[in-house]
Amino acid sequence: MANVLTTCPFCGSGCNLYLRVEGGKLTGVLPSQTHPVARGKLCMRGWHAHEFVSHPDRLRSPLIKRDGQLRPASWEQVLSLIAEKLPRGQQVGVVGSARCSNEDNYLLMKLARCVLGTDNIDFSSRPQRIADLAALRAAFGFAAATNSAPELAEAEVITVIGADVVPEVTMVGSLIYEAVRRGAKLIVISPLPTQLSPLAHVRLQPRPGTEAVLLCGLVKSVVDQGLMDSSLLDRNWDAYDQFVSSLSQFSLDMVEQRTGVSAAQVDEAAKLCGGARRSVVLYSSGVEQHPAAATMATILADLVALTNHLGGASMGLFPLARQNNFQGALDMGLAPGLLTGGQSPEDADTRRKFEQAWGCSLPQFAGKPLPEMLAGVKGLYVMGADVAGGAADPAQARQQLEALDFLVVQELFMTETARLADVVLPAAAYAEKEGTATATDRRIQRIRKAVDVPGEARPDWRIIHDVAGHLGASWRYDSPAAIMAEIATLTPAYSGISYEKLDAGWGAYWPSADGAGERLQLKGLSLRSIDCSPGTQAPRVDAERPFVLVLDATAERWTTDATVLHCDMLRREYGIAAADFPAGYVRMNPNDAQELQLRQGFKVKLASAQGEAQLQLKLDPGLPERTLAVPYHLRERTRDLFGGAAPGQVEGHQVYAPVAVSVSAA
């Protein structure tokens, strides 16, 4: 039996584990005891990370659609067909994946910009985060966690906003448990119950849609209580004056009226969060997919800046990445107008650097983020992403994919998107290839090959290399290590990163040059004025529609993941809610159910001003009365209720605002 060390393929925690190999097959996993994040632990997904790799449903051969049927073909046939049919320039879009390695994504990005001549490049899970990432980039100059994850264990105060950290990014949740065990104070801010809620020392439950107002109140309270850092103010008086005047428009009484959270509670949270030296703020989907995501992320950046919780140990701001290489895909420049490591093609020197290194001209037009891209292109190249299943509006995305002239999908399994493809290319799973992934805290780590690919599958980077060859490029990469060498040359943040360096320890943080990547130091930070007036998306409830319905972006996200669903044990566990509630479910407080004389499992009709939906009732005593929650993966079934996904504050960001509904027995 061999033990092959690798990085877990599921969430952004970046746990390392050993894959057990026997007779060329994966037979299990073992967590790494000394890895700084795993610490000998794994979540349920990690303990079954070997299962999907050897699933009989894995794609084993290239497929070409003929007469509406996907049929096996040779690699030569598919590559030639792609070269012939795939459009170029603005006509083509390219979609990468937070599940593929940095090397896979980098090469895909180069294929798009250098060979296909398009800036239409994105990755499937980025659109959900367009707004908060843009706000962080504006505030900090980069969009990533400020500190390393293991530091969390030593924090004095941890504030979790709009995140159910434990199921979403489990080992980050574990570090929070560790901190609380050591005496840290925990603040949980979310309208919905989370796994950490029962452990919270302060728990703020704003009315759905009023979260941004509450965060404004928190900052206001920090200022009113004089909890801002005076040394910081010496440097930023002008910014501070402007900032304070942006807060002057409202009071904590108003916050209380709108959010339902008392001024005393807001003050208590502010005192804890602002008063402690080692204070960390984390957020996830409850912020990212909120209609006011941009405002909320700006407020949080302001909050940590104002209290000077930046640059030191066990402090800072943590946007959480739910997928194992979300950060890496972003770092590899899989976004319109963004090159590797956050570099901009609009900067003339950067542009020249890439053009010289690559021997081509970068596209002259600005690309579109995925949702807009789908509406505008004729051909699409997708790597490791279920574009239809993962879209904010799956029905719309499906239609757009069907309307394409040519769709190429590189995948492990026959996903909904792959079924719509003209060409399907079988890819290698994480356990079948070399590479790197960048965790939610910017830790770059190795992915290592443990077993051979099934059938004719190939590693993603190899496929892209061959596609580029058929399109006339003459690339010469003999290994992912060679690709990383190029990434390191062109990307200041990844400068000095090599497989030797990563193999020597437990990976490395970016920026890597000075070895101080664990804690990002910000230069020239200034507070940004915040506008809290549009911050409330709380729907107006009345006697006719007395409930507020939320599309819960945090819960059960793993139930739709193709890799998770191809692990027998995970399929069973994540399938329980679907088995218990075959018609889909909406969560309700038991007191409300009693009043309406409804019981668990009953079918109910929900009606909003825009439409209706029928679901089964699931009782949840943690939910506030008069609040209902539908899990995000049921968004298609509740689409009419919300009137579909609405455009958010930032281009390409699609959101579901809470709506007022009535409930009756169906």
Next chain:
Amino acid sequence: MSRALRLEKDRWREWLAALQKGATVVAPVRLHGDDVAFERIDSPGQATLDFCNTQDSPKRFLFPQVEPMLRYRRNGGYEVNPIYDQEKRVLFGIRCCDVSAVRFMDLALGVEDLPDTYYSLRRANTALIALACDQPCGDSFCVCADTGPFLSSGGGYDIQLTDLGDHYLAEVDTERGEALVAAASALFTSASDEDLARRQELDAQAERSFPREPRLYFAASSRKVSLDNVDEDLWRRMAHWCVSCGGCTHICPTCYCFNVTDAQVNGDGLRSRRWDSCQYSGLTREASGHNPRPEQLHRLKRRIFHKMSYQYVARDGMQGCVGCGRCIRVCPGIRLGITEVGEGIRRAEWK
């Protein structure tokens, strides 16, 4: 039976080489960083005896995480071919807690009236060479479970090694152990009386040096668990720290729940069993949708019940916890290692 021999320290790898001629040797191997785990070794140089305890027990060599059971084919009827693993193995350098865990598995899975064939066949071909612990390791509390730091004759090992500085004392306890010595008899000489005295001394010294924490007061916690005398609210508050990973049961050297699944390709099927966990909701969910253990608190209660209730001691003849302490380290919720839960139960408090 018990026979005491002496093995020079610089020659234990020669013994391994001799053992490899007759069996697959599974030994502790240093992995990345300070990780040490059991692995099939190709050459004696891979093995290490310089470790506190291995990250996981050698359970998976007797009860694998994924175990192919049979192949079947539809051809009018069914053609069924069981897959039995009968490879001869030596588990080398396993700690006393893990030897005791194998003894527990023998009692639970090897029972005469309904033996688990897959386990029993593997076990019949597996020899255990133990390495006694001359100091406590991290989170272990084997002294509370009477499973270490040293084992006495009849403790389940074929041979027990004790590090005596420049040489090892090898206590041979079984016929199988004698055969393992015979594989390289030239390496062994008789142990002296001083060796035996030194062994007793080290045993006593190790036992004395166990720290105050973690401890498990089995009698007190067992009594409460056996009588179901634990407040439901206490279970609930403890369960707030559970992330339902199942790690405590996967890493536990005495947990043996499994699930059976089929994978079929074109009528050819492979039936396998894989580790399941009482911490997973799906283990007990019935086809009707009813789940007798609907919440995590019920599942936590179940795990602790199986480890501590006297019902199982009476049935199996042994407590289900061997005090290795691995569930303490594996817990992402930090607090649900059996010692902290046991202490919570004993004191009826959980802060």
